[in-house]
Amino acid sequence: MRIYVCVKHVPDSAATITIRGNNQIDESVTFLLNPYDEHAVEEGVRLKAQIGASEVVAVTLGKEAAINTLQSVLAMGADRGILIKTNDRPDSIFTARALKAAIEQDGKPDIIFTGKESIDSEGMQTMFRLAAALDMPVATNVVAFSIDREHAFVECEMEAGVRQLLEMPLPCVIGTGKGLNKPKYPTFIDIRKAKQKEIKQIVLASLKIEKPAASMEISELKLAVEQRQPKELKGQPQEIVKELIQVLRDEAKVL
Template sequence: MKIYVCVKQVPDTAANIKVTGGAAYDESVKFVMNPYDEYAVEEAVRLTKDHGGEVVVVSVGKASAVNTLRSALAVGADRGILVKIDIQFLDSATTAAALKAAILNDGRPDLIFTGKQSVDTEGMQTQYRLAKAMDLPVANAVVSFEIVDGKARVSREVDGGGREMLELTMPCVIGATKGLNQPRYPKLPDILKAKKKPIAEIAFSDLGLPKPDAFAAIDRLVPVPERGAAKMLQGSVREMVEKLVRALREEEKVL
């Protein structure tokens, strides 16, 4: 069984993230594997332990994303593929096209795992676009997965706290989320072994993909402004109402 897992490098949500120039993260920010992708990697590794096969992790991003691939290799993935493109924020359509090309240039998948969404942009589109591009069935927010009679049987979260049971023909695309498993922590010997596992690096320009006509880009990032201290109004009811209206009109610009 050949399983591909799509992973993404994201800023550590526990870090103090700074935005520079309105469009890039400060270089001091630590980057890690997208947390939802950890469940995808873990499930793929467990499946190959039970059914045999190979786990290939694939990422699209800057050269530094190789560290995210190494993290996946340290917990059991066999090898990695990095599609290098020097863009901090890549739109989901372009990402899906690059993932498809990288996967099909490497082999034919029996399964493709992704995380439910990335914690930086939370677009929740890449897995659907990838499945559409490859003409494969897809299930997202999956919390239970098993292979029965050559088909994928899954349970996924739906709005309102419910669960939906699905059976998908394979190959298919599965978006993993919390509850699917408990990702393991890498041991030191495995971290050292991961440094020797192969990672193929491919330039985005070598995939033969045309630049999309509607290439999406994030124009700017604006940090959420800090909330100021509460302003207490004094005076009679009439005076306080007048002060409130004046503040809403002149300071908050909502009237």
């Protein structure tokens, strides 16, 4: 099987974000593999281990620095990587087209895994656009996964402990959720071996993607204002709780 994993190089959620210009962040912070994509990589690698005779190909779109993220994916067990290189920050409408073009240039996918969302732009949509472009079925927030020769069977977590069980013909796109698996962290040897693996670089422009009619752009990016002024409720426990209830009733008006 040919297993593709689409990943994103994102700022560490623990990083201190500062704004540059009107609509960008200062990128001199630690970047890493998008956490939801870790589950996608892990599932792709597990699937290969289960069925054998497969190749796991990681694809990302980003600046040259995104090679670091591909390296981590290769250390987790993917066989090779593809970087669609650009200094722009295309929206998900364009990104899905680029991923499709790069994947189709590389081979014929039997299944595509990707995280259910990225933790930087939190768009929650690229996998759906990719699936639509490739005319494949898609499931999101997948927390259980299996396949037979022709189908994928998934459980998707909905709200409040409800799951939907879906069946889809292969090839399909799987948006991985947190409960799906526990990614294994690579050993030193894995990391060293990954350095031998191939990373193909494609210049985005060379894919000759037609400009879509629709687009989304960040017109302004600001730091979120932290405007809360913490007040301590002090006293004996009984009194503290009495005060708290007053707050809930008079200020929050929820009682």
